[in-house]
Amino acid sequence: MARTGLPFCATLRSGVLSLDQATDIYPFAHPEQAKQFHNIVGKLRCTVCQNQTLAESNAPLAIDLRDRLYQQVVAGRSDAQIIEFARTRYGDLVSYDPLFDGSTLLLWLGPLLLTVVALMWFLKTVRLTHRPDR
């Protein structure tokens, strides 16, 4: 079978990167940086193994991206800057938190809208069938 470069997802050995392990592979001078790094890789998606975060995935792309994010954390960049770095390269999908913009309006407001419609429909039905003078 033809193997395309890079995007294979390690399913056999895909341990979640614990904070201890992470500190071993990625040494930090300050504990806050370790925490920041762990937080960021935990909420960004590996776009190759889409059900895994960058912390969990061992796909080569995820490892590479993790290393780059580590360098940025060490360089003292903020969460927002680092997430923007990933987003400009891999798009909105990279974030497990969907953006709130025009394309995700239905996603964010849809459930609320459905609830309101259902409630209105429910109240109307109740009012129609339970009239006191009936």
Add this chain to the structure above:
Amino acid sequence: MARFIPLSIFVLLVGLLWKTLHADPMEVPSARIGLQSPAFQLSTVEDPNRLVTESFLEGNVTVLHVWSSWCTTCRETHQLWMEFSKQPSLRLVGLNYFDTLGDAQEWLSSQGNPFELTLFDSKGDLGLDFGIQGTPETFIIDKKGIVRYRHKGPMDRSEWQEQVYPFVQHLDQES
């Protein structure tokens, strides 16, 4: 009339879910489309002493093909690129990704070199800036250096002839 509202919402939802059920989740839209191609300074596989920057990509429509010598799919489709490179007024540039110079040079000398030049991105920096997910991938960059198209995975002849090359010709017409 009102009683059709729940039904229509249900139908709408089913339609939406049905559509997403058949969508390919790996079809990730490139975040680079419509943006200037990233800045870089890389040597080339053909001449390690030559430094090329992003300005090289401007002025002509460029087809940028990302490949690696360790990528078997790239090997299988290489002859197609040799064939494509013969088409008139086509500027084909390679981007060698996460590779060693020796392996990359060996590849081009043994299988033929369809590229005007091949950027040597051994650490994958430019690949990352392009947001590539794996090799092979192909980008089309217009005369102003703006990324206009991305194709993931191996290119086949019909895709090239029916979509990609016509798009390159279309961009050639732009001023």
